[in-house]
Amino acid sequence: MTAYLIRRVLQSILVVFISAVASYVLLSFAPGGPMAGLRQITQSSRFKITEEDIARIRASFELDLNLPIRFSRWLIGVPKGPIVIGGKEYFGDMVVGCRKPIEAEVLNSRGVLEVVVVGCKEEVLLKDIVGRRTSRGILFGDFGLSWRLLRDRPVSDLIASRIPKTLQLIGLETLLSLIIGIPLGIYSAVKQYSKFDYIFTTLAFMGSAMPSFFFGLLFILFFSIIPKGAGLPYLPAALSESIRNYTIPLIGEVIAGSAKDRILHMILPVAVLTILNIAGWSRFIRASMLDVLRQDYVRTARAKGLSQNVVIMKHALRNALIPFVTIVVFTIPGLFGGAIITESIFSWPGMGRLYILALGDYDYPVAMALFFILSVLTVIATLLRDILYTIVDPRIRLN
Numbered sequence: 365m366t367a368y369l370i371r372r373v374l375q376s377i378l379v380v381f382i383s384a385v386a387s388y389v390l391l392s393f394a395p396g397g398p399m400a401g402l403r404q405i406t407q408s409s410r411f412k413i414t415e416e417d418i419a420r421i422r423a424s425f426e427l428d429l430n431l432p433i434r435f436s437r438w439l440i441g442v443p444k445g446p447i448v449i450g451g452k453e454y455f456g457d458m459v460v461g462c463r464k465p466i467e468a469e470v471l472n473s474r475g476v477l478e479v480v481v482v483g484c485k486e487e488v489l490l491k492d493i494v495g496r497r498t499s500r501g502i503l504f505g506d507f508g509l510s511w512r513l514l515r516d517r518p519v520s521d522l523i524a525s526r527i528p529k530t531l532q533l534i535g536l537e538t539l540l541s542l543i544i545g546i547p548l549g550i551y552s553a554v555k556q557y558s559k560f561d562y563i564f565t566t567l568a569f570m571g572s573a574m575p576s577f578f579f580g581l582l583f584i585l586f587f588s589i590i591p592k593g594a595g596l597p598y599l600p601a602a603l604s605e606s607i608r609n610y611t612i613p614l615i616g617e618v619i620a621g622s623a624k625d626r627i628l629h630m631i632l633p634v635a636v637l638t639i640l641n642i643a644g645w646s647r648f649i650r651a652s653m654l655d656v657l658r659q660d661y662v663r664t665a666r667a668k669g670l671s672q673n674v675v676i677m678k679h680a681l682r683n684a685l686i687p688f689v690t691i692v693v694f695t696i697p698g699l700f701g702g703a704i705i706t707e708s709i710f711s712w713p714g715m716g717r718l719y720i721l722a723l724g725d726y727d728y729p730v731a732m733a734l735f736f737i738l739s740v741l742t743v744i745a746t747l748l749r750d751i752l753y754t755i756v757d758p759r760i761r762l763n
Contacts, residue, residue, distance in 0.1 A: 372750070376743040383739035384502075388435050391728050391735075419463050419486075425511065426496075428488050429461035438508065438732070441501035445494035453491070461488035507733035512725040513718075519733045522718070527700070529604055530714035534703065537634045538695050541641035546688075548642065549649030553657065554676060564646070571643025580636045580709040587632060600629045602711045633710045637703055648691060652684040659683075686753060693749040697741040 422428045426437065436442060446456035466483035500506040507519035514522050552564045571579075588601035597614045600606065606620040606629070618625050656662060657680055665675045700715060707716035715734065722730035 369747075372747050376747060379743055380736075380739055384439060384736055385435070387732055387735035387739070388438065389431070391732055392431055392434070415464060423463065423496075426498075428463045429493070433460045437498050437501075439501050440503055441499055441506070443490060443493070444496070444498060446491050456489065456491035458490045459487045460490050460493065462486070463488050463492075502733065502736055508729045510727055510730055512727040513721060513730060519729050522730060523715070523733065523737075526713060526715050526718045529712065530700065530707075530716070532604075532630065533633055533637070533707070533712060533714055534695070534698055536630070537637040537641060538698075540634070540638045541645055542692070544638070545642040545645040546649055549646035550653055550676065550681065550684075552646070553650045553653035554672075556654065565650075568643045568647045571639055572647060574640070576636065576640055576703070576705045577709055579640065580633070580706055583632050583636055584709070599632050600625075601632055602629075604629050604713055633703075633706050633712055637706055645688075645691065649684060649688055652687055653680060656680045656684045689752045690749055693745045693752065694742070696745040696748070697738050700737060700741055 419428065426434050429437070433443065437444075443460075446453040448454075462481075462484035464485040465481045466485055467479050468482045469477045470480055472478050497509075499508040502508075505520070507523070509516050510519050510522055548564060552561045555561050584601040587599045589598075591598035595613060597612055600610075605626050606618070609617060609620050611617045612628075615628075618628065662675060662680055665679045670679075703714075704716035704719060706712070707714045708720050711717070719731065719734050721727070722734070
C-alpha cells in the first residue's frame with residue numbers, strides 16, 4: 365500500500381505539471397486577450413496611444429516575455445533576474461522576450477486578416493526584469509494579481525470570496541442527491557419491472573436527458589416569473605441574497621441578507637442540480653444493483669435463509685457501490701469548481717460563474733488559477749477513489 369501511494373503521488377505530480385502546461389499554453393494562444401481592445405483603440409483617430417504606451421502595457425501583463433519564461437514565473441516565481449553567485453551576475457544578457465515587436469497583417473488560411481509578429485525592434489534581457497512585480501508562484505500558493513475582475517488585487521482573495529457560496533450550493537445538492545438517489549436506485553432495482561420501477565426509470569431518463577440550462581430556465585419560469593406575475597408565492601431566481609427587502613405572498617416580508625432570504629434564493633439552483641444528479645446517480649446505482657443481484661453469492665445468501673434486508677444491505681449494496689464510488693469522488697472537484705451553467709443561469713456568485721466572468725473579461729490569472737486548482741483536486745479525487753475501493757470491497761488490494 366505504501367509503495368503504491370508513493371508511486372501514485374509521483375505520477376500525480378507529473379499529471380498536475382502537464383495539466384498546468386496545457387492550460388497555460390491554451391489560454392496564452394486563445395483569441396482576444398488584454399491587448400485586443402487596445403488594438404481597436406489604436407485604430408481610432410480619437411485616441412492617440414504611442415508605441416511606448418503599448419510597450420509599457422505589454423510589460424505590465426508580462427506579454428513582452430517569451431512563453432517559457434512567463435510560465436516559469438507563473439509556476440514557481442522565477443526567474444526574477446540574472447543568477448548571482450559570489451556577487452557576480454550570470455546570464456544577464458540572455459534574451460527573454462521582445463519589448464517592441466514588429467507586427468504585420470497577413471491573410472491566414474481562411475482568408476482573414478490577422479496580426480502576426482514578424483520581427484523585434486527592442487529585445488528584453490534577463491537583467492531588464494529585475495525588480496518587476498511577480499508572484500511567488502502558484503506552487504507556493506500565490507496565484508498572482510487579477511487583471512480585470514479585481515484589478516491589481518490577489519487572485520486568492522477573489523477565489524476565497526466565492527468558495528463559501530459554491531460549497532453551500534454544491535455541498536447541499538450533493539448531500540441531497542446521495543440521500544435521495546441511492547435509496548431510489550436500490551428500491552427500483554429490488555422492485556424491477558414493477559409500476560414504481562417503470563415510473564422511476566421514465567422520470568430518471570427524462571431528467572438525465574434534459575439539459576441543465578433548459579431545466580433551470582423552466583424552474584425560473586414556473587416558480588418565479590409566472591407566480592410573481594399572478595400575485596402568488598414565488599421564489600427568487602437570481603443572486604444568493606437580495607439587496608433590498610421584499611414581500612412574498614403568504615410568506616410575508618423578507619429582510620435582505622437574512623437567513624430566510626438566503627434560503628429562498630438557494631432553493632431553485634439546489635433543486636435543479638439535485639434533480640439532475642438524482643436522475644443520473646439513481647439510474648447508475650439501479651444498474652449496478654441489478655448486476656449484483658444476479659450474482660451467485662447473492663442467491664446463496666438468500667438460500668441460507670437470510671432476510672431480504674440483510675441480503676440487500678450487507679451483501680449486494682456494498683459490491684454495487686464499487687463503481688458508484690468513481691462517480692461520487694469526482695464531486696470533490698465540483699465542490700470547488702461549482703456548476704458553471706447553473707450558477708450562470710441563476711447569477712449565483714460561486715466558482716462556476718467566476719470562471720465564466722474570468723474568461724469573458726480575459727482575466728487569465730484567475731482562469732489559470734481555477735484550471736490549476738481543479739486539476740490538483742481531480743488528481744486527489746482519483747487517488748482517493750482507488751483507496752476507497754479497498755474500503756468498500758476488501759477483496760481489492762493495491763499492489
